[in-house]
Amino acid sequence: MNRAEREAAVRLIMERTPPPHVPADLHPEVVRRGARIVRRRRAARRLMWLLLCAATVAFVVWAIVAQPWVEPPSETTPPLRDW
Template sequence: MSRRDREGAARRLMEGTPPPVPPDLYVEVVRRGSRMMRRRRAVRRLMWLLLVAAVVVFAVWAATVQPWVEPPSETTPPVTGW
């Protein structure tokens, strides 16, 4: 089949009437779409919950460990007896 034949066949398909849609297709699409939206919403809420939990865990860890404080020096012994 040459390019010209393929173009002609494609034009005939596009110019013709579209095939009939099954009557129960709309109901099935709405059902699947609403299920997909519920799943996305649940996943989004779960991700926010995990993010908030991670922030809380990090804040508690940072408050107890205090990583910004410099640890005491252990290389020089304390000077006593002056």
């Protein structure tokens, strides 16, 4: 079945079946749910940014305090000979 035949078959099916009946109060319900989903996603995104910023600040503070790039001081001294 090529593209033209498929399109014709789909058009025939769509013309034969009547459109489904939609309840009258569906639109406000969908708008309410959509707004709630948008608010939740926005809150989740803000929470993720807040956690990312807090983790960055915590890492910077730890790096400043611990200074992991500095070699720790030697705990033993080499023996002194031939003075």
